[in-house]
Amino acid sequence: MSFLDFIFRLFKSDNNEHDAATRSNSDATQTSYRGPEIGSLDFSKCVYCQAPLIKAPEKRTKCKKCGDYIYVRKRPSDNKRVLLKESELNILEDQWLSVNDPEAYAEKQKVIERLSRENGTTPSKAETDWEWYKSLLNLYAQNGHWGLYRNTRLNMATFLSENKNPGEAALTYLEVYYLDLNGSNNANGFDKSMAMGLPWMYEEAVKISEESGITKENLKERFLERARLLKDKLSLPVDPNTAWSKMEKGKDK
Numbered sequence: 275m276s277f278l279d280f281i282f283r284l285f286k287s288d289n290n291e292h293d294a295a296t297r298s299n300s301d302a303t304q305t306s307y308r309g310p311e312i313g314s315l316d317f318s319k320c321v322y323c324q325a326p327l328i329k330a331p332e333k334r335t336k337c338k339k340c341g342d343y344i345y346v347r348k349r350p351s352d353n354k355r356v357l358l359k360e361s362e363l364n365i366l367e368d369q370w371l372s373v374n375d376p377e378a379y380a381e382k383q384k385v386i387e388r389l390s391r392e393n394g395t396t397p398s399k400a401e402t403d404w405e406w407y408k409s410l411l412n413l414y415a416q417n418g419h420w421g422l423y424r425n426t427r428l429n430m431a432t433f434l435s436e437n438k439n440p441g442e443a444a445l446t447y448l449e450v451y452y453l454d455l456n457g458s459n460n461a462n463g464f465d466k467s468m469a470m471g472l473p474w475m476y477e478e479a480v481k482i483s484e485e486s487g488i489t490k491e492n493l494k495e496r497f498l499e500r501a502r503l504l505k506d507k508l509s510l511p512v513d514p515n516t517a518w519s520k521m522e523k524g525k526d527k
Contacts, residue, residue: 307373312366313349313356320344321357331357364399381413382406403433420458420508424450435478440486441496444479448497449504451475452517455527456510466511469527476521494518 314321317330325339335344345358347366350373358366372379385406389397397405407430414423428450434443457468483493501514520527 307350307369309351309369309372311349311351312362312369313347313358315354315356317357321359377413378410381409385409400433400437404430407433418463419460420453420463421460424453424458427453431475435482440482441488444483444488444493445496445500447475447479448493448521449500451479451521452497452501452504452510452512452514455517455520456512464508464510466527469512471520471526473521473524473526476524 317327319326320337320340320342321344322337322342323340325337327335327337327344331344331346333346335346336342337344343360345360345363346355347358347363348355349366350369368379368382371382382402386397386402389401389405407426410426411423414420414426427446431443431446431450434440434446451471453464454471455469457465457470459465459468479493480490484490497518498514501517504510505512505514
């Protein structure tokens with residue numbers, strides 16, 4: 275089953291009633307973090323080799339002795355800036371996720387548990403992230419949270435680009451642009467008055483397509499095919515051909 279088939283399977287189930295209040299990944303209700311603290315408060319020495327640092331790092335810094343990169347981030351346990359190893363960045367990311375979006379964090383933990391059970395080993399970050407995105411799409415589609423659905427598809431476009439799948443990445447960027455032009459949101463589904471496309475997505479889609487040998491004309495054909503399916507499944511107000519014309523002209527609505 276292709277990934278597009280997976281997406282359309284989501285639309286076969288009836289949407290549940292959902293809150294009218296708009297929410298986003300960044301403004302979800304804050305909760306108190308109760309997990310373990312991470313990072314070092316001692317800015318005078320390297321977190322790897324403990325060598326003295328001439329200057330307290332303010333951003334990513336390379337240790338002159340061991341050559342490893344030291345990172346500066348704020349942790350949720352006490353909102354203090356700390357020094358981190360590169361291996362701790364994903365842990366901190368999950369800690370902040372548990373605070374800023376408990377629902378998404380809970381979905382991620384379910385995915386990790388399922389993959390660990392199925393594979394008998396801890397899944398890689400890439401495997402976890404992809405399966406987590408798919409799980410979030412299912413959740414948001416069923417709840418009618420099309421703004422959050424759109425955000426997740428954008429994360430997937432970036433993931434595909436970073437993991438050397440330019441053709442699908444380009445289509446996914448255009449899909450997100452198309453959802454934006456249809457005014458995807460969490461309050462009432464799709465509302466053209468809320469349309470706000472980002473022209474850089476079209477530019478990025480064309481760029482990575484051409485770099486991988488996909489012509490602009492072929493990209494257009496593939497986009498229109500996907501967009502027509504989306505329009506039919508979701509009863510979107512904007513015609514795919516109209517959307518493509520707006521994308522080419524760099525329009526945001």
